[in-house]
Amino acid sequence: MSFTSPSLTDPALRVRPHSTLLQQYKIRLDMVTLWCVLTLLSLHSLEASGTNAGVKVRVTEKGLEYGRQIGIAALQEKLKSIKIPDLSGTEEVSPIGKVSYSLTGIQILNLGLPSSAVGLVPNTGVSLSIIDAYINLHGNWRVKYLRIIKDSGSFDLNLGGLSIGVTIGVKRDDTGRPMVSSTGCTASVGHVSIKFHGGASWLYNLFKEYIDKALRSALQKQICPLVNEAVDEMNPQLKTLNVLAQVDKYAEIEYSMVESPVVSNSSIDLSLKGEFYNIGQHKEPPFSPTPFSLPPQDSNMLYIGLSAFTPNSAGFVYNNAGVLSLYITDDMIPSSSPFRLNTKTFGAFIPQIAKQYPGLMMKLLVKTVKEPKIVFEPNNVTLQASGTVTAYAIQPNATLSPLFVLNVDASVSAKIYVTGVKVAGTLTLNELDMTLGTSYVGPFQVKSLDNVFRMILKAVVIPKVNAYLEQGYPLPAIGKMNLINTQLQILKDYMLIGTDVLFS
Template sequence: MKMVWILAVSFLFFSHASCTNPGLKVRVTQKALEYGRQVGIQALQQKLRQIQIPDISGKTHVPVVGHVHYEISGMRISAFNLPGSAVGFYAGTGIKLSIDNAYIHITGHWRVKYLFISDSGSFDLSVSGLSISEVIAMTRDDTGRPAVHSAGCTANVGGLDIRFHGGASWLYNLFSSSLENPIRSSLIREICPKVSDAINGLERHLKTMKISSHVDKYAEIDYSLVNPIAITNTFMDLDFKGEFYNAAQHKEPPFSPPPVSLSKQADHMMYLGLSDFFANSAGFAYYGAGALHLNITDDMLPKHSPIRLNTSSFGNLIPQVEKLFPNMLMLMNLHAKQQPIMKATPNNITIEVWGAIDTFAILPNSSLAPLFVLDICASVSMKMAISQMKLAGSLKLSSKTSQWISTSKCGSLKLCQPTPEGESGCFSDCD
């Protein structure tokens, strides 16, 4: 007995330990289920209308009269209404769908034989008080895709009202009461398989669902499920990997996702939780792919900007620039020196970036002459909130450091000019 308890505790421990922190967490609430019910119930109604009711034949013994042989054929559902339905979470399993007071209208043909007398005609059958209860189990398959299957279905039929057309009423009244149980049993046998078929159709769709996609030529994102779907009586949590990869090579970053927690509120249909791992894995992937760089030229600046990206404009700040390269356009290459880092807290997001700006003069032959390099390290803090379906926030530059790259003895700005021999002649503002 002691060994059993040890094994049970060990199982619980390792089950908990094997849980992986997601980069992206989604919580689905009852409000989302209600929205989905409106769409899903219409699809289910169309599916149930496809029920094929097999022909029924038999004989029944009528007192005094004797045996009456009957055949019911060509039964077709002409109407299937589901006025009352409810959907909710089924803790630990999935979703429970309940349908009450459904109504079915069926048409068909009848034939009866009694002694040497035979007759035939058509009929209308109204089925009321139909109820269906279906539990849809939701889990994660081995590929990280969501999976669903039927975990239990029950169906019950209330009252049946048959109205015959054609033939002699005294004849079909002999067997009308004998049809109720066969038709009820046939409907009950056919309903649950149709519901399961609708669920299987969804499962086939889920098996083809993409769990990763290319963002652009530099990166792709993996959004497979990393944990089994957690389901309570009020919400469902889905843990997605939420990790960016370098498109050229899948390389894990040197950091792991932290735990993601969401509010217990259920005022909205869905809640989204993003950890800083989501953004940092993107920074790691793009930096590794060499994508974090940008060339800035004068034509990219607003036309009304008082500062232009040319040596004449920069000459007001650095006279040597205009002196060495008069009336020339400039190009700035902004690039990261290491991956940007985002740190998220409940009330604040901080982004730290390290980069450099290589500045060039564009010579008449379109070649570039290096001017100076500006190293930049900045920390930006953001506070965001959603108000009236709009994302709002404030931005604050927490800290900023920059320096001019220089190799001159006086430690100030160094300007370089190519010589006719192809070498660079350099001048500093202390020369």
Template sequence: MMARPYCVALLLLAEVFGLGDGASNPGCVARITRKGLDYAHQYGVAALQTELSTIKLPDLSGSFEVGWIGSVSYEFTSLRIPSFKLQNSDLTLHPGQGVRASLSNTYVSVRGNWKVQKSFITLKGTFDLSVYRISISVSLKMNKDHYGRPTVSVAHCSNSIGHVSIDISGNLSWLLNLFHTRIESNIKNILNQEICKMVRKSTTSYLKPYLQTLPVTLMIDQVAGIDYSLVGSPQVTSQDLDLPFKGEFFGRSQHSPVPFDAPSIRLPQKHEHMIYFAVSDYVFNTASWVYYQAGYMNFIFRNENIPQDAPFHLDTKSFGAVIPQLARSYPNMELELEVSPESAPFLTISPRNVTLVPVMNIQAFVLLPNSFDRKTLFLLKARINISATINVSSYRIVGSLTPGSKLKLELKHSNVGSFNVELMEVILNFYTSKIIYPSINAKLKEGFPLPLPKDTFFNSLEIQICEVSEKWGLGGLLQGWIHQGALNSQLHHRPNFHRKLFFEFWCIMGEESSGGK
């Protein structure tokens, strides 16, 4: 799941605890199943094997007695590890206790040079050392800091070493005795210390900094940002690992809380895919609330905004066909329309579709010549049913809107007498389709980023909205999934570890009737 496989392994070996008491509901949840953990575990073990091969062994020297020869000095130098084979790895999940990895029947080989000296006589050569039946047990403690960022530390690391054998160049049985009586125990002690030291070093040097690349807040534009802090510590169950993200938009100029809560997210008890990812409608509705509060859902139509080849222009001549009094009272003058929603429009998720039903006020003005003044003409109340499409592109959630129905108008007030509202609907529906929808969809096409660590991207993602499933315990929540998805890990410094991790479930969740409380 992460860009560096050794970071993947250490993260997924993490000993994690349940959600903290009093934690608020998350806006989105990432679930890594046992299948995903096993997948990442394989590549993590391979990366850890490479790291362990870099263990540096110190030179060994001293003296010992050899029968009638007397005291002989020795040196074992240039010790290096050409091979460190991690085998028989196993990953176990313990609800309430954590995720632990164990490796058994591990093998390591050590090569180096030896030299013995007695007075003016010097003998030297090379040796190959093999260490068998190494067992390693690792668990990490993963939590969150007060900023909502993930933290990790080694909770437990232990290892044991079994049989050691050596092949020394030359027929020197007394040198073999030296090894077994003096050097073997030193090599075992060094490896015992260095193996867990390397695990801790990898955690501190690689995993911990990399976890900090998981975004806590991201700035979307000059208006809004999104809060991806963890609302609770990661939660481990017997089959998966859940990461609860806040998933809340906030205003950059005024970071005030939204007036509604996130619904409870309960992912379906399915485990055949590697990753399940749920996004509540809370995420989208907080975005709507923030942009509404900032006034960025208000539109002002002027004549220069209308295409030159449009059949209707914003002037009293065009609108005179609908409102005869307008052309008589204000001949050859330009108009201005102000469109603003009565409240922040919220998504409504129903089987097989996602809709919005915004209610808008449309205020019309005439621009008086030779002045900056304007006169109020009429006020309309507009309703429209809009269909929303949600998708994922690379690492961003994107969307688009299409009309689900024609704009329906209600005349609330008029200073130019009554007029044919149905004809006015034709004009404003044209403006809506040619100006408002393209403007909004251009913004929605930019989307907003997902909470992914550095150098991690999605591709080939497909989203579907499906029926409510009571047996999943979702009640009024709806969900959909991603088929044939993949995550590309763009690996830094380790191109040989470039892999794809399949994301085969995506969940869009929401209450059937969303809105403020």
């Protein structure tokens, strides 16, 4: 009987100098390819534990594509601020002899990443590839030869055919959070061309090929170490992800993975614990998740399946916390109601009450006797609850005199919806069955009170519960992630949320 008080969160109901070219190539796989790749992978890659998942998450190819678009756009802006290190060297140039050269003050004029792709590597993680990238730069050159002769000028440098490929693996760190690392990287610079301005053209044309070689070598040596470093630098961001999401002062929900992510050719599937706990006390409920599988769908970026286990674990937690109870007094009854919570009104149904306790106000205590149970059936969510209603007469000195105790079983329908990055719900009373537990005023017909208690549940208890449920409970998320184009389906034993994602 879902008179589970405002505390019921049954929501049924995240080169240094030479470190140039990619130094900030922190491969802005952060944000979204960080999202796609890992965001959801950010919901923790724990080792297999053999425990069934309460929540499952699927990142589709559409989700990865969104990550690529944002990641590449961010990467392009980042690369524009790269500082190319000064380069210098000495080469033997016939017939002059040794020529010392230096390239300094190199600045980016233009940068393009026209072709990139993100893909899935089965059983491993995600791959990112960039091809035909180009960078146009401008800088200064200086040479010295024959020990005393110096010359200088400016140059334009074009890097073309730049390609990078990296594979990112994900595993669990010792805090239960995801940790990423590069499991493979390749990089190459297709061509480097320089056009010199000023100075003696015959001279710099002689050592031009050496400059090309030096730039190509310097860049290719830097790229993969920098990409690996960029991947490692995602880990501090991943450490900001909450292993536990606090719901309120009573409960928190855990989204750690119960097995390694399953990476296929078309999606990344994550199995999360999805279990409510009392804050600071992780006691397991006397039930476990029913195995379920997400159906093949790919029209959205992200799919989240929440089994009935998750809200049922919430019921267990709140029942353990002793907060599934509610005192009802007359001032909580709508003023328009002809029914008042006093011995006169109840005396009309139970004459003994009016005779033994004339002219007194009453108080009701509604509480559960065990955790409520939620059931998901196709297009239907019901909540079964068992509880008691204890009626008291309020004496002039404020002491309470017990009148009777009713055993109550109720069936409630729940409407579930997504709001922001939370799941929320509202309840509607379906069926109510009451039997007499204890009477302190003699025997009476419980059936006569049926309409009275239906009114109390509908007018007082359920609105209180709904006000709480409307606050929702958090879904797995990372950073400033918003859900858009969201659809929710109720299936057998779980609900399925299909959604696209937008990062603000």
